[in-house]
Amino acid sequence: MQAKIDAFMEEVRARNAHEPEFLQAVQEVAETVIPYIASQEIYNGKNILLRMVEPERAIQFRVPWVDDKGEIHVNRGYRIQMNSAIGPYKGGLRFHPTVTMSVLKFLAFEQVFKNSLTTLPMGGGKGGSDFDPKGKSDDEIMRFCHSFMSELFRHIGPNTDVPAGDIGVGGREIGFLFGMYRKMRNEFTGVLTGKGLSWGGSKIRPEATGYGTVYFAQNMLDTKGESFDGKTVVISGSGNVAQYAAEKATQLGAKVVTLSDSSGFIYDKDGIDADKLAFVMELKNVKRGRIHEYCDKYPSAEFHKGKTPWGIKCDIALPCATQNELNGDDAKTLMDNGCMCVSEGANMPSTPEAMHAFQKAKILFAPGKASNAGGVATSGLEMTQNSLRFNWTRAEVDEKLTQIMADIHASCVEYGTEDDGSVDYVKGANIAGFVKVADAMLAQGVV
Numbered sequence: 001m002q003a004k005i006d007a008f009m010e011e012v013r014a015r016n017a018h019e020p021e022f023l024q025a026v027q028e029v030a031e032t033v034i035p036y037i038a039s040q041e042i043y044n045g046k047n048i049l050l051r052m053v054e055p056e057r058a059i060q061f062r063v064p065w066v067d068d069k070g071e072i073h074v075n076r077g078y079r080i081q082m083n084s085a086i087g088p089y090k091g092g093l094r095f096h097p098t099v100t101m102s103v104l105k106f107l108a109f110e111q112v113f114k115n116s117l118t119t120l121p122m123g124g125g126k127g128g129s130d131f132d133p134k135g136k137s138d139d140e141i142m143r144f145c146h147s148f149m150s151e152l153f154r155h156i157g158p159n160t161d162v163p164a165g166d167i168g169v170g171g172r173e174i175g176f177l178f179g180m181y182r183k184m185r186n187e188f189t190g191v192l193t194g195k196g197l198s199w200g201g202s203k204i205r206p207e208a209t210g211y212g213t214v215y216f217a218q219n220m221l222d223t224k225g226e227s228f229d230g231k232t233v234v235i236s237g238s239g240n241v242a243q244y245a246a247e248k249a250t251q252l253g254a255k256v257v258t259l260s261d262s263s264g265f266i267y268d269k270d271g272i273d274a275d276k277l278a279f280v281m282e283l284k285n286v287k288r289g290r291i292h293e294y295c296d297k298y299p300s301a302e303f304h305k306g307k308t309p310w311g312i313k314c315d316i317a318l319p320c321a322t323q324n325e326l327n328g329d330d331a332k333t334l335m336d337n338g339c340m341c342v343s344e345g346a347n348m349p350s351t352p353e354a355m356h357a358f359q360k361a362k363i364l365f366a367p368g369k370a371s372n373a374g375g376v377a378t379s380g381l382e383m384t385q386n387s388l389r390f391n392w393t394r395a396e397v398d399e400k401l402t403q404i405m406a407d408i409h410a411s412c413v414e415y416g417t418e419d420d421g422s423v424d425y426v427k428g429a430n431i432a433g434f435v436k437v438a439d440a441m442l443a444q445g446v447v
């Protein structure tokens with residue numbers, strides 16, 4: 001079997017030699033899905049996985065924009081339309097200087113499996129730009145978003161491809177992008193998700209990824225008779241996902257003791273309660289400041305410059321910042337300190353070494369494509385509400401989100417339960433996500 005996986009990866013590597021993040025994401029899927037394919041007669045000779053690693057379409061475009069001093073800049077824009085076998089392409093836009101074709105292809109590939117797991121009819125895509133929003137004025141952000149959409153609009157649509165937010169793209173950016181789309185097309189449709197509540201957005205969409213990550217962890221903890229109540233939780237990041245993961249974990253009785261950004265992490269041994277979290281939300285979402293400013297407001301907290309929070313003793317870890325932020329040594333430190341559960345809010349935050357260490361130790365470990373699927377699932381609910389021209393209440397959306405996370409957990413258990421009764425959530429998520437897309441591709445022929 002290993003020879004089959006190696007031969008497959010060799011072929012993928014030859015075509016994508018300079019795309020390390022993409023190769024990492026494909027390898028993780030290949031390790032679990034290739035043995036499954038080999039065990040299922042219907043996939044024999046269909047080359048399904050090789051077809052799935054090739055994007056249906058990869059668009060790259062120029063994004064020129066003018067700063068507040070009148071200087072002209074040029075960035076690169078992308079949209080990867082990975083797979084539309086089960087629905088329109090769906091996935092976020094990332095604005096960050098580290099964005100490359102490799103990063104977006106890894107995210108788009110993961111999105112295909114994640115969206116399939118949600119049970120909703122959404123294909124997978126991802127896009128973005130190497131534009132750095134840090135330090136830019138609102139007007140500069142607006143001009144950039146308008147320029148970006150003045151090209152992207154011709155490639156997307158409510159039945160074709162429905163982008164949303166990701167790192168560096170939140171409510172403000174979705175507003176500017178939507179405004180330009182509406183103008184260029186002269187139509188008001190649900191072409192983006194994460195919209196404001198008064199112009200087509202869904203309740204709970206801002207909260208959904210963080211809440212969903214906690215709901216998924218809660219489902220895993222339930223299998224061991226455990227809960228968040230009284231647990232110490234370490235969270236990385238301080239953006240959208242981290243903020244709402246912290247909120248929900250705290251509501252469930254846990255004590256969240258860390259948050260981070262790319263400059264380091266803060267450790268508040270007394271816990272980041274609702275008032276302190278409101279300060280972080282204002283700091284990050286309105287003032288767009290740095291996380292160390294938390295310590296100016298709450299001097300008993302410590303700032304650890306240039307460090308990640310994995311050395312802090314905890315019961316539960318929620319990596320919610322970015323890819324490859326938790327390595328093999330971090331995984332060992334977490335487990336040595338008694339961490340029993342890791343639920344990924346970010347996409348691929350654990351390196352392969354970290355992931356293998358968690359799997360080997362059989363602690364509760366959820367890969368992002370399962371545990372952070374609540375965001376895109378609620379985007380799917382936003383699309384439904386837009387089509388119906390109707391709005392569900394907060395309680396209705398939260399109930400649907402809770403059920404979807406429980407269903408994803410059940411799918412992982414179905415496909416990931418080992419002979420000894422333990423659950424390999426990586427294997428479960430990959431195979432469950434694969435089956436639905438692969439079966440649709442088989443039914444539709446070689447297209």
Ligand SMILES: NC(=O)C1=CN([C@@H]2O[C@H](COP(=O)(O)OP(=O)(O)OC[C@H]3O[C@@H](n4cnc5c(N)ncnc54)[C@H](O)[C@@H]3O)[C@@H](O)[C@H]2O)C=CC1
Nearest residue numbers: 166167168209237238239240241261262321322346347375
């Ligand atoms: N927004 C959403 O609905 C979803 C987001 N995700 C994933 O969650 C993660 C976080 O995304 P958002 O919270 O939406 O973005 P955001 O832009 O709101 O926040 C990103 C956070 O990550 C931190 N960060 C970025 N690069 C970092 C680095 N090199 N080291 C340490 N911290 C770093 C930032 O300081 C910030 O706190 C990403 O991996 C994203 O792909 C996954 C599913 C859905």
Ligand SMILES: O=C(O)CCC(=O)C(=O)O
Nearest residue numbers: 091092164166375376379
């Ligand atoms: O809501 C969406 O469409 C996409 C969210 C996203 O980018 C993700 O799940 O990684």
